[in-house]
Amino acid sequence: MQSIRKLPIIAAIAIIVMGVGTLVYLYFSWQAKDLTINNPIIEKLDLDETEVDLKTIIHEAEKNVVQIEAQNEHSTVTGSGFLFNEKGDIITNAHVIKGAETIHVRTANARIYPAAVIGSGDTTDVAVIRVPQLAGETGLTLDKDSLAETGDEVIALGSPHGFQNTVTLGIISGTERDFSVDGFDYNNVYQISAQITHGNSGGPLINRTTGKVVGINSVGTQDGTIGFSIPILDVINDIETWSNEAQNDQLTFTNTEELLNSLDEEQFILDAEYVMEYFLDSIIIRDYVGAYSLLGDTMQSSTSYSSFREGYIQIMDVKYTHLSTEIKENNQAIVTVDINLTKNQPNEEETIDENYQYQFTIGYENDQLKIIKLETTQE
Template structure:
């Protein structure tokens, strides 16, 4: 009789064990198998997450790297800098802006703004300038804690010899380098294999894996084989002190009207080329907001951002070649661009290649370069 009473208990235990085993098997199966995504919008998000390439990293960070032009009574010098906070503050080297009377910055999308010095250390070669028009931008992400090690891959961004948006790659080839150059004392500097030349000074050094700023590119050897970068973690306390103490109403900025009136035709052509390059690169990287912001009021009035994005969202690859450039009598630049586009709809397997001719008109609008007209033909 006792055995019969225990039988239901035993059966219950066996069923529970089998049930737990079955549930565990299902859980394991679900995690081992890839789930099919049938919704196009989810598939689109999944595809965009898989496109994190070196080009994406460079494009996202170049937005916040600027070319700096510093003018004194006897000299004009160029260098680089990078936005690091939402106040419009830009980190650079002291030797880039030292003793200058007029400082201007040129962004990656060819916009030009006046800047003012809010802090400079003529011993350690660091400085911070402010551009109020860039306030609200997030800036680059700083590596505040983890020190870089020998062998870490790095990306150096800047404007060597005036060539804006230039990238060099390398590794950390040495650490804790101490030396002096032209009155500046560099301590604990990173030695890098990425080339640092005239104009690179003040630009950011990025960790290839994280994309965070690890240093300020400052000095290069004559033969270009070695560069040196100030660790960002060593100077952030001083930088943030300057930033917190600065007041815009006490700073001296150059007039925007003066800047636009002093731009020469060659600079206008160069800036326009940067603008067009930035427009197409933004579309390729799926930065539709950045591309749309380059359009003038006349285009944005007739084309909403949503419609603009729909026209480009299916693009998976894009190549372009500038065919011709012509400056009109009213100082606008008309550029003809041949564009080859590969598109692919979410539910299709094959890509479709389309060749288009873009005719873009670039001009100043509200004191900044914009694409004010756009004609597209097959």
């Protein structure tokens, strides 16, 4: 009797085993066969995910490149540097900040902050300065794993002659170069075809393919045709040691107001025009957040970010001419410029061109240069 009762159970188990066996057989049979798709619309795409778009590399790098002004009693040295971590630490050359009594940095969005030295080489031309106001920013990615090779395409960024965020392209034209200049020893450095001039010192050398920083631009020939860059891999231990050991409460920072009060009219005009150009450049590359951050409190309170973005999202290109700037009595600059906008037509493939005159009112707000008012007139 018990044997009869067990028959359904045994049958069920047998069915399950046979079903699993059938599924396993079908699975391996399908795996062994090539799948043919007879569809001419579908074709294989070979994607190279290692190479990053050039404009993207430059735009992201520019956000983290700063202009450095190191002052002492007798002179002011202008150089470059780049943010590399979330502590607000900036890599530059030791010769840029050597002997400086005060150090300020100008960021890509035209803000000015005081900085303090947290480490500097005696014979190696590398230094790190800290700007607490930049803490929390990601910074550029350093290539800590490998050295660049001859023939690698590179991008050099910096602020030559005070022109912020200047970009030059080239290749690694030589490696393992050794020499000494002004008390600094340059060993195993890269020789690059990208131009290095005054003000470029301390800026990043970026691998064109990976978008990572491979070197610190340091020295150039007098004619500017050849530059030399210190490999990041050779100095990363010093850089990280200085960064990890520095404590903000042990650093001395200069009051930014001292710099602002010392600006002459010519410098103020250059700064105001730079803010205007950075605003328009941000619109061109669709960095609406960057452009919106340049607006003063009054403009931001009257225009939300979404409305601001909506007003510029159809713009494909911006060209400007006939730039003029004048200083008002209330320490504001009026920058007037003729603008040609190329706009995308909704639901259409064609674009249209429109001409405007933009008038930027630019002044200091909370010790930072901002666009206080923007008036546009269509021509």
